[in-house]
Amino acid sequence: TTKELLLPYISAFHQLHPGVQLMVTNRTSLQLVECLKAGQLDLAIVNLPIEDDALSTRPIRAVHDIFVAGHAFAQLRQRSLAPRELASYPLIMLENAANSRRYVDRFFAEQGVTLVPEIELGAHELLPSFAAIGFGLACVVQEFCQKALKEDMVFPVDLSPAIPPRAIGACWLRSMPLGEAAAELLRLMEEKKQT
8 A cells, every 4th residue: 555545645745845754664554553652653554443542543545445356257247246155256365464354354254254265465466466367356455456457457346235445544652742744744645635
């Protein structure tokens, strides 16, 4: 998500404040929360929800978790799958340490279904590629899979009911005021907020 979501804000910040250096740390949401608590970061951009009383959070952009498939699963183009039926296909998902994976797992658990992916990856960018070459159905963030969808490398699988939207947002320690640079970056993100 760093490339799709954060780079435009970092670029805008750099243009407005060329003398201010930002440190960017790329980790899972839960690892970023630990870095915040250890005093290593002022602000983290994470997959929400993050439920921690020590943190303040603010949604920045709504996102939709969907499953996509490649042409090896073309028979699914015109079908709607229930959660239990979708779970019977080979699945490609982020590793279970990812907050977004936990969100999807919770949704399926509420439907009485446990997901058992055949492939677990650490990088979102790889998910549509694995689906495109026929390894199975990949769980992706629709907003970050637009290139693969537009190029018809993969197509969305109709899941009914759909996974509810969630958000990517900013979080920081509730007990510490944001530093000037972090507050300015948050202001830029809120100014250009996409919901």
